[in-house]
Amino acid sequence: MSVTRLKRKNRKDKAVAARRRQALKLQGFKPVSKGIDIEKIKEEFKAKKAAKK
Secondary structure (H helix, E strand, O other): OOOOOOHHHHHHHHHHHHHHHHHHHHHHOOOOOOOOOHHHHHHHHHHHHHHHO
């Protein structure tokens, strides 16, 4: 028996793996917080909540 490469299957397998890698990368992605004042944002939410009541 001779060895033949299944080129279509190889391309498909690589594409599936690439999609899986990308999906896992996106799941682990955490946006970079750029100088955001978290306490200020919390106060804004409290102020909005108080304004509704």
